[in-house]
Amino acid sequence: MVTREDLTAEILSNAEVAPCHYLLALAVSPVYRDARPGQFVMLRPGGLGIPFLGRPLGIYSLSGHARGARIEILYRAAGRGTKVISTRCEGDRLEVLGPLGNRFTCFPGMDTAVLVAGGIGIAPLVFLAERLTTGPAKDRVRVVAYIGARDAATLLGVDRVRAFGAEVRISTDDGSAGHRGPVTELFRNEMGSFDTARTGVFACGPYPMLRRMGEIVADRPMPCQVLMEERMACGMGACLGCTIEVRGPGGPEYRQVCTDGPVFDLRDILWR
Numbered sequence: 310m311v312t313r314e315d316l317t318a319e320i321l322s323n324a325e326v327a328p329c330h331y332l333l334a335l336a337v338s339p340v341y342r343d344a345r346p347g348q349f350v351m352l353r354p355g356g357l358g359i360p361f362l363g364r365p366l367g368i369y370s371l372s373g374h375a376r377g378a379r380i381e382i383l384y385r386a387a388g389r390g391t392k393v394i395s396t397r398c399e400g401d402r403l404e405v406l407g408p409l410g411n412r413f414t415c416f417p418g419m420d421t422a423v424l425v426a427g428g429i430g431i432a433p434l435v436f437l438a439e440r441l442t443t444g445p446a447k448d449r450v451r452v453v454a455y456i457g458a459r460d461a462a463t464l465l466g467v468d469r470v471r472a473f474g475a476e477v478r479i480s481t482d483d484g485s486a487g488h489r490g491p492v493t494e495l496f497r498n499e500m501g502s503f504d505t506a507r508t509g510v511f512a513c514g515p516y517p518m519l520r521r522m523g524e525i526v527a528d529r530p531m532p533c534q535v536l537m538e539e540r541m542a543c544g545m546g547a548c549l550g551c552t553i554e555v556r557g558p559g560g561p562e563y564r565q566v567c568t569d570g571p572v573f574d575l576r577d578i579l580w581r
């Protein structure tokens with residue numbers, strides 16, 4: 310049974326790590342010990358304040374803590390909700406619902422995992438990189454991470470992913486670090502070097518980037534999972550606010566990103 314304790318988190322730290330980007334560490338209840346890469350929380354400052362609805366944020370890391378578990382969340386102060394969260398300090402409490410949603414899964418026979426991250430889309434992929442390089446698959450899976458950002462200042466997660474032993478390829482829109490241009494194009498230039506039968510692709514980023522990934526892998530039989538960052542209101546399948554269209558056997562079908570996702574097979578998505 311979910312208790313009141315499970316629904317609050319204590320802020321351990323909340324620091325700006327790049328312009329408008331924050332790393333939040335939370336002490337959460339033991340229910341988070343089994344959280345997996347791809348899962349997310351609905352977070353809100355609490356009380357009757359703004360925002361009234363929680364904001365979905367992915368889990369960036371998970372470790373032990375006396376209270377049960379410690380999770381980190383890497384977030385961009387995009388609008389009202391995340392800006393309010395960015396003003397909260399160590400010792401403050403937040404309302405938290407989670408861990409929610411499904412998770413990334415390894416593909417059968419996969420010996421190479423290619424991660425493609427655009428902007429803050431790196432957050433859930435860092436957790437995935439950590440599990441791939443430290444979990445049961447660690448001796449048989451090579452991890453290659455394509456990390457893209459607007460500029461060098463907002464390029465995040467690179468050191469962590471490298472520390473896990475992953476190979477990293479960087480791109481920035483303005484060319485201030487790595488390849489100049491979208492991360493999708495850097496991946497497209499190099500994807501011929503991966504064995505399609507043994508490579509799995511995992512992507513997260515803005516909607517247009519994921520749609521472009523769909524075009525890029527269309528002619529290559531590489532399995533690919535994407536984490537869809539749809540807007541959400543309830544996070545629990547009740548409001549239908551996060552509905553997307555997917556391919557069904559008899560035509561388009563509807564799915565809720567919060568409960569059926571947020572991770573989907575890229576080829577199932579019917580892009581808007």
Ligand SMILES: Cc1cc2nc3c(=O)[nH]c(=O)nc-3n(C[C@H](O)[C@H](O)[C@H](O)COP(=O)(O)OP(=O)(O)OC[C@H]3O[C@@H](n4cnc5c(N)ncnc54)[C@H](O)[C@@H]3O)c2cc1C
Nearest residue numbers: 364365366367384385387388389390391432538539540571
């Ligand atoms: C499963 C999931 C995991 C996510 N993980 C992370 C994460 O780890 N780190 C992170 O920074 N963000 C993440 N997001 C996106 C995050 O939820 C939104 O940025 C946040 O809800 C914006 O709320 P806000 O009140 O700050 O902005 P609002 O005031 O609601 O909106 C500000 C601006 O952001 C846009 N926006 C709002 N929601 C989204 C969205 N879901 N996707 C793209 N643009 C949006 C609005 O259109 C508007 O332009 C995730 C979303 C989902 C669904």
Ligand code: FES
Nearest residue numbers: 544546548549567
């Ligand atoms: S956010 Fe309410 S149904 Fe998904």
